[in-house]
Amino acid sequence: MRRLNLSVLALYLGILTSHAQAQEKQTTDTSNYQSRKLHLDEVNIVSAYYTQDGNNSAVTGGIGTEKLTDFANTFDVQLSKFNKKGHKHTFLFELGIDHYTSASSDKIDPQSISSASSSDTRIYPSLNWTNTNIKTGNAFGITASYSHEFDYQSFGGGINLTSVSKDKNRQFDFKLQAFLDRWKVILPIELRPPGYGSGSEGDQRALDYRPRNSFSASFGLSQVINSRLQAMLIVEPSYQHGLLATRYQRNYFTDGSERIENLPDNRYKLPVGIRLNYFLADRFIIRTFYRYYMDSWGIRAHTAEIEVPVKLTSFVSLTPFYRYNKQQGTRYFAPFGQHNPADTYYTSDYDLSTLHSSFAGGNIRLSPPKGVLGWQHFNSLELRYGHYMRSTGLNSDIVTLALKFK
Template identity: 75%
Template sequence: MFGTYAQNVHQLPSGDTSQYKSRKLHFDEANFVSAYYHQDGNNSAVTGGIGTEKLTDIANTFDLQLSKYNKQGKKNTFLFELGVDHYTSASSDKIDPNSISSASMSDIRIYPSVNWTHSNDETGNSYGFTGSYSQEYDYQSLGAGFNLTRLSKNKNTQFDFKLQAFLDTWKVILPVELRTDGYGSGSEGDSRGVGSEPRNSFNASFGLSQVINKSLQVELIVEPAYQHGLLATKYQRNYFTDGSLRAETLPDNRYKLPIGARLNYFLGDRFVIRTFYRYYMDNWGIRAHTAEIEVPIKLSSFISVSPFYRYNNQKGTRYFAAYGQHDPTVQYFTSDYDLSTLNSSFYGTGIRFAPPKGVFGWQHLNMLELRYGHYSRSTNLTSNIISLNLKIK
């Protein structure tokens, strides 16, 4: 990929040629990220808020960035990304505990995307479009997006705008106890049909960043979102005070409004203090505060470590109740502890290598980063994640 394009050397026009930009398609960089995630807990929503939450996921993404200049000297950047995840879930295997394996006990998710961005190197302004696709056993999704960046004349103020739409189709998989005669399981090889429902999501992001001085940068972020369609996970059981059982039922629309702020302070040549705060609210009654700090420390000219800590406090939705605590007269109900009142902590560190002669002496392997994080929350859910990031330039 590094030797695909070549050209003969021609005599350039006389005069200043420092601004000359080749219009050949140019390789910018490639990134490979691989992560292993494992969690455990005892509040599975599949079995009504009790039972194992064991899950493992191996996620891999690869992206390739190419660019070329047009006749007007404007830059066109093409970003191709492919993601492949494989997970196993003990709780999802309880959709039908009488079978050897449910449809969602393990699965592979594939999600390619492509982005084109047109930019002006002199002003820093740009705009672009994104297309994406995602599929796993019970849904498929088509996505489209638009991105816009505008900078002030002195380039100390930057405005970013993003707009995304995801059009999803979900298979309506039900717990085995709630299936009517002839209703399928959603498993491969099961010829019986299952219903399907749409779920559409529309997200916007407004970001305004400002360079205060050479040491301090701040950013304000507002990310409104709207969802419509099947927002409940129908194979998640809910148990009521009268002993009855129903599939999770939630409103078919949801408005979300996260408002966040970032503050980065450069403390000399060796330390950076990165802070983030976000307030979240939605029309389901969830309110949440998230605060995060990360302190990259430069140990040498090419090695740095980045310890981090994030705290989250959440007031749960009005529709949540624990196992067997739902009122039979309510219209909407869930026992998914992700939507409950909780607090959580996530902490860990990363180490980054970027030697001038390349990682392991390979000039093109520009950077290697390892990160580890441990997550725990008040519902007794714990998880660990380790990730590897390789950058090739």
Template identity: 50%
Template sequence: MQKIYLHASLFFLTILSSFGQTTQPDSTTFKSRKLKTQEINFVSSYYTQDGNNSAVTGGIGTEKLTDVATTFDITMAKGDAQNRLHSFRLEVGFDHYSSASSDLIDPTTISSASARDNRIYPSLSWVMQDDVKGYSMGAGVSVSTEYDYFSKGVNMNFAKFSKDRSREVGLSLSAFLDSWSMIYPIELRTLETPSGPVDNPDAGGTNPRNSYNASVSLAQVINKRLQASAMLDLAYQTGQLATPYQRVYFTDNSVHVEKLPDSRVKIPVGLRLNYFATDRILVKTFYRFYTDDWGITAHTAEIELPYKLTPFLSVSPFYRFYSQTAADYFAPYKEHSALNEFYTSDYDLSKFVSHLFGLNLRYNSADGILGIHKLNTLEMRYDHYNRDTGLVADAVALAVTIK
């Protein structure tokens, strides 16, 4: 289920961003008009977490979860008659997770369908780059399916860069149209009436949840050693934003399904600075400010220090600090009252401070690795994450690039 492996998804996105390779070859040297394979990437990760604030059981109980995620992508490119470069990327991802807390949606079963699940998410994208006119544009589509939801996505992007390539302005737009199955906790699937229990009409069927995103970015090479970029994102969500299988316990000991507003506006602003301290050391820093209309304000600060041990081998220690205020609708176990219009005990919406740190090893050789000529890059990464709420997680990953 999508909400269950939120943290695993965040780890995997971090891993993918770390392993990200340039998927657009330099069109100034690209001559072929035939479609050719440019790059193949394979990333596999293992994630595990534990804690004592499961939203499924009202903010208490085990958060133990494991997730194995794998993605495979292939990029192909060709030139056209105007000497523009067209790149096509096909990516297929697969996740398998097991979750102790989601099994408690229906604890009367030996093992409910939600205790383990698979997620499959293919995507296809196209980018056209014109170096003569100094711009690129692209579009993509994606699909994601899981036990209790189905998602369709579309995105478009445009970038304009200066003649000397020292400045780039980008705009991207995306939309995700989701359909959620309304799976309630077992004890809330019926309603008590004077004539006896009846089926809860809300505990079934599907509800939509749509997300719309716009992003503007500016990247600038300041001098030989310093590069900077700034990003502004605007996100709007509407529809089924509450997770129906997450319980909320009130002060009167009654139990309810999580209830949240049917819309949400998110505004993140980010700044990135990369400084080449020496020929061997790169200092990468990032800061993001986030706010939304649910009452959350958050700060993220990151630093990564890639260091070249040899011309082929680099090591990159990294650290991320994150803090956020609580959403207006959050309260712990048995602290909500009937006066609350909206309510959740999901600790992802609570006030907390978290720390992420780890190490990335990268080996790159244009002449091949392990005797395989086209094997261009090998990477390994380890992440450790902890929150002051008690949630602890670890992730390891391996990435391979073939060119």
């Protein structure tokens, strides 16, 4: 499994795909005729190239290379139709394909030419159906998803509800999701019992499989305060149970001994955030976000983010952004060679340590009225770049390209 700063990659893919979906929510059919045939609304293609480096690999006990590259691609198609009651049925199919290479994961078996996790491809399709009452704005939806990688497979499902006030100034969003995962328990070569498999293709020796199940809810309340200011409160509790430790990550103790990572088999998380959007003028918007995070492992974190979209022309906008995060690490963390042999739980994964980080960059968006490159159906093109810096020494860069066709 890759040691990837997933929050950076998720930020990009989430911002760009959610931006396309948000525009869809604001678009209604104002004509007298509503087709009951299935109609292609839009197609979105998002590609991101991510690279990182550092010297605190959890695979080798908190020291060693964290070099990694990831090429992530998502392709989604949105279709819709109206029923006899005038309700809009929207079908969103998304297919994601990521390919990564990881020097740190290759150290599971340092003597091999290439271990099972030195590179891999992850495939993750999903399907969402949403029924929207166009007159009221209220909606109900169902989502199903699947993900597969060399050491795990995941089945997901969820529901989403939207309720809009009569004056359209207040909206409540609710989501429930569940992910049922099954892990291969891959161990470092020197800590494998006799006859235990490596997890590599072609290795027929037996190895263990363990479950990891995740359940989450999301509550969002957005309010138009006035013509310039909008606010949103977000609460996202979640619970995980099963194999939460990454067994091929090593831990070293003060007595010179070595063990595989061990963490509790359950974890509660509670992020609470608030988002404020201020329309400063016709060409400027100030978007701010703050989140407080806490969990049952003792992690506490504050995240503050700002981005300022600037409309340069009627079809070109530029958005600089900056995010700062400060985290108090889990009680189970200790650096290389500093764990107490009497501890029950232990990790040297610096993602769970005390740290602070910055993420800065910019986004440019083109949406000509006659289409990009004169192609009417090529609705928009976005190019985004960000640089991530962490106090532990980890640095990463990501470039994302998003294309929308309508």
